[in-house]
Every structure is written in C-alpha cells, then in structure tokens.
Amino acid sequence: MxxxxxxxxxxxxxxxxxxxxxxxxxxxxxxxxxAKVVSLEQTKGKFTQEKMTLKEGSYIFEINNNNVGHNVGFVLAPKSDPDAHIKTAYVTNPVANNSKEKTKVTILEKGEYIYFCPLNPTPKYTLVVE
CATH class of the missing domain: 1.20.5 (Single alpha-helices involved in coiled-coils or other helix-helix interfaces)
Incomplete structure (x- = not known):
C-alpha cells in the first residue's frame, strides 16, 4: 500500500x-x-557610444568587440553606486576579438547608470533612463 x-x-x-x-x-x-536590443561597440580603450538615453524597460545589451585584440566585457551599475554591478547586464561569455556577445534581459528603471569595461579598460560612460 x-x-x-x-x-x-x-x-x-x-x-x-x-x-x-x-x-x-x-x-x-x-x-x-x-526586450529591446542595445548594440554597443568597443574599440581599443573605449566604447564608440559615449552616452545613451533610454526609456524605462527591458533591454538586452549586445557588445561588439571591434578589433580590441583581446576579450572584453560589459559592466552596468547605478551611477550612485558604481560597485553595485547589475549582474544580468554582464555578457554571458567574454567577448572575443572581432565578435559579439549578449547579456541577459536587464530591466532598467528611471535613473542614471554608468557602463564600462574593466577588461579593455574604458572610461565610465553615462546611461540615462527616463
């Protein structure tokens, strides 16, 4: 039984x-x-898009490594706390030279954010969400 x-x-x-x-x-x-796809290109030491303005919503970031010569990545964080990386905005794999990778879906609310690549390395750029 x-x-x-x-x-x-x-x-x-x-x-x-x-x-x-x-x-x-x-x-x-x-x-x-x-989710809307936002394409960003990295060259040696910089992103070619130096400032972005988006509307609140869901986004997938597509990172293009344009002949940097090594793997690159992507970090997105609130401007008020640059160490609070938004983990869903990490690329799913390091971006190899002359290739593209995407992030997971990232939900952005109104506010200011920064984006950068510590592997390239790049300056910290501003992303405004309205």
Whole structure:
C-alpha cells in the first residue's frame, strides 16, 4: 500500500513540476521578445557610444568587440553606486576579438547608470533612463 501511495504522489507531482518549468521557460521567452536590443561597440580603450538615453524597460545589451585584440566585457551599475554591478547586464561569455556577445534581459528603471569595461579598460560612460 505504501508503494502505491508513493507512486501516486510521484505521478501527481511530476505534471505539476513539469508545467511550472514550462511556464518559467515561456515567461523567459516572453521577456526576450519584449526586450529591446542595445548594440554597443568597443574599440581599443573605449566604447564608440559615449552616452545613451533610454526609456524605462527591458533591454538586452549586445557588445561588439571591434578589433580590441583581446576579450572584453560589459559592466552596468547605478551611477550612485558604481560597485553595485547589475549582474544580468554582464555578457554571458567574454567577448572575443572581432565578435559579439549578449547579456541577459536587464530591466532598467528611471535613473542614471554608468557602463564600462574593466577588461579593455574604458572610461565610465553615462546611461540615462527616463
């Protein structure tokens, strides 16, 4: 009898877990569809876009390494606390020379942010979200 109950519990739990995982995947895909892609280019020692203004919302940052000669990255942080890096805005892989990589979806609220690359290294640039 215990064996039958255990099997029923497992059988009833599996579809619930499976549906929850499917829902999470759908939510992530919807966020990707709603997110705007912001392309940024790095050359030796700098970003070519030195200031940006965006509206509140969801963004994916695409970082282009234009012949820097080594891997680059991307850091985004509130201007008021440059050490509070927004982890979703890290590129998913280091950006190899003459290639592109993207970040995860990053939700930006009104305020001022900075962006930079410690690997290149670049100055700290301003991103304003209205």
């Amino acid at each position: 215990k064996k039958v109950i255990s099997i029923l519990v497992i059988a009833l739990t599996f579809p619930l877990t499976s549906n929850a995982q499917d829902d999470m995947k759908k939510d992530a895909m919807m966020m990707d569809d709603e």
